[in-house]
Amino acid sequence: MANKTVTSAFGGEPGLEAIDAAFIIICTYIIFTMQSGFGLLESGLIRRKCEANVMVKNMLDIVIGGFGFWCIGNSIAHGEDPSNVARHFTGKGDYFVDADIDETSKLAKYLFHLAFSSTSTTIVSGAVAERIRLNSYMFLSFVQATFTYSFPAHWLWDEEGWLKVRGAYDFAGASAVHITGGAASLIAAAFLGPRQGRFSVHEKEPFAMSNPTNVILGTFFLWFGWLGFNCGSTFAVTGGMWKASMRAGVVTMNGAIGGGIAGILISLCLYRKRRYILDIQQFTTAILGGLVAITGGAAVLKTWHGIVVGFIGGLLSNAGVVLIEKLHIDDPVGCFPVHWICGIWSMIATGLFAQNYKGLELVSEPGLFYGGSGNLLLYNIAAGFATTGWAVMVTVALFLAMKFTIGIRVSTDQEERGSDQVEHNIIEYAKENKMTNVLKTTVTKLKAATTPRVGQNLKSKENAIDLD
Numbered sequence: 510m511a512n513k514t515v516t517s518a519f520g521g522e523p524g525l526e527a528i529d530a531a532f533i534i535i536c537t538y539i540i541f542t543m544q545s546g547f548g549l550l551e552s553g554l555i556r557r558k559c560e561a562n563v564m565v566k567n568m569l570d571i572v573i574g575g576f577g578f579w580c581i582g583n584s585i586a587h588g589e590d591p592s593n594v595a596r597h598f599t600g601k602g603d604y605f606v607d608a609d610i611d612e613t614s615k616l617a618k619y620l621f622h623l624a625f626s627s628t629s630t631t632i633v634s635g636a637v638a639e640r641i642r643l644n645s646y647m648f649l650s651f652v653q654a655t656f657t658y659s660f661p662a663h664w665l666w667d668e669e670g671w672l673k674v675r676g677a678y679d680f681a682g683a684s685a686v687h688i689t690g691g692a693a694s695l696i697a698a699a700f701l702g703p704r705q706g707r708f709s710v711h712e713k714e715p716f717a718m719s720n721p722t723n724v725i726l727g728t729f730f731l732w733f734g735w736l737g738f739n740c741g742s743t744f745a746v747t748g749g750m751w752k753a754s755m756r757a758g759v760v761t762m763n764g765a766i767g768g769g770i771a772g773i774l775i776s777l778c779l780y781r782k783r784r785y786i787l788d789i790q791q792f793t794t795a796i797l798g799g800l801v802a803i804t805g806g807a808a809v810l811k812t813w814h815g816i817v818v819g820f821i822g823g824l825l826s827n828a829g830v831v832l833i834e835k836l837h838i839d840d841p842v843g844c845f846p847v848h849w850i851c852g853i854w855s856m857i858a859t860g861l862f863a864q865n866y867k868g869l870e871l872v873s874e875p876g877l878f879y880g881g882s883g884n885l886l887l888y889n890i891a892a893g894f895a896t897t898g899w900a901v902m903v904t905v906a907l908f909l910a911m912k913f914t915i916g917i918r919v920s921t922d923q924e925e926r927g928s929d930q931v932e933h934n935i936i937e938y939a940k941e942n943k944m945t946n947v948l949k950t951t952v953t954k955l956k957a958a959t960t961p962r963v964g965q966n967l968k969s970k971e972n973a974i975d976l977d
Contacts, residue, residue, distance in 0.1 A: 518614035521745030529745040533617045536741025539734055540624035544571060544631060546730030551635040553723030555841050558927025559639045561935055566634040566646055573647050574630040574654030575623055579606050582626060583619050585659035597671040600663050625686055629658040632690030635842030636698045640924055643932045645917045657693055657903045661685040661896040676873040677888040681742035683805030683855035684896045691849025692900035700908040701918050703839030721789050728793040735761055735800045739807045749868050757807040763815030768799020771823025791827050794843050798826025801851035806859030809871050818858045822851045856893040860886025
């Protein structure tokens with residue numbers, strides 16, 4: 510959130526709390542549309558036999574993850590018990606969130622951060638698509654929202670958080686939301702292993718996008734939600750905070766534009782090789798990479814910074830997709846490249862380009878390129894890797910525990926039938942899958958039967974030529 514000395518419960522002007530509360534509620538509702546965006550994006554990038562399952566996971570992130578955040582997570586992130594002797598590391602108190610009428614602002618803060626915790630959790634759902642057991646995913650959702658997200662949120666946004674007091678600045682969750690989600694995604698994908706046949710030379714086509722329209726529509730939903738995500742992170746519009754919110758909005762749009770331009774240029778550079786103009790997955794990946802890239806500093810960057818930072822984010826996200834594919838890590842939606850790589854870049858870019866504006870002292874010092882000492886850059890990098898280390902540690906511990914107890918991956922047969930049928934008794938695609946398998950088998954047999962004949966015919970022709 511914005512680093513600003515508060516003058517009211519929301520950080521705005523006293524007496525105008527109702528305006529700021531309405532602003533927060535509206536932004537929270539907008540952020541929750543991101544769950545729909547993630548669901549559509551993921552369902553379009555995976556195979557049809559698992560598309561309903563991945564949508565269900567996005568709902569579970571709010572139900573299971575939200576329950577954990579209400580019970581415990583919010584206390585870790587924002588608990589204000591004065592007896593807490595570990596305030597630099599964790600909050601305390603305010604379990605099972607509620608508030609007296611005079612402290613209703615706490616409910617607004619909780620609701621807003623509930624949306625943030627859900628976003629951090631749902632990032633992981635794309636990385637584990639098609640192969641994680643649903644019951645295992647429920648545990649993952651609970652732990653991600655309750656612990657993996659909440660501790661870094663405290664470190665970066667509580668007045669006594671150990672990263673905040675040292676000068677780190679994460680405006681809207683580049684580290685607390687995206688880096689934690691991206692790091693957890695990589696660990697989860699590595700534990701699960703690739704989908705059957707994913708990196709086989711003969712099995713590339715079946716893993717192509719199943720619904721490009723969903724991918725595009727999901728990206729639009731996420732883009733829309735990002736405006737609530739970043740503009741709402743000022744947590745107020747009164748007391749001059751509307752200026753920071755408007756800046757965040759423009760920089761957010763420019764970040765997506767810069768990322769989109771990068772995606773277009775990548776496709777144009779590859780045109781001679783591929784013979785088509787624009788690759789949809791690369792384009793949407795670049796846009797999302799640009800949006801993540803400006804999240805850490807949207808309120809303290811110039812508008813042209815948004816284009817530059819977003820453009821680099823678009824390049825990095827697509828380069829990351831290529832990298833993890835070469836490493837044979839199966840991340841169907843590109844969660845790690847988009848959220849971790851671009852999240853790290855966002856924290857670095859904020860440390861380089863951040864500026865304070867008249868009447869809005871949001872960062873402890875300007876970025877390195879604008880006269881800063883380098884402390885902001887140093888602790889922003891430290892924040893990125895501290896949250897990475899935390900997310901990795903928690904996710905490794907969780908997956909080890911699940912692997913040796915309830916298990917983490919569906920069986921080969923279940924994966925072949927698809928999560929929609931196995932986990933939700935949706936049998937429509939089962940018929941399609943059966944027909945597809947029959948066709949594949951038939952084609953394979955035909956190829957095997959015709960290949961020798963082709964060779965024999967060629968040999969016959971050669972013999973005929975020799976005779977002539």
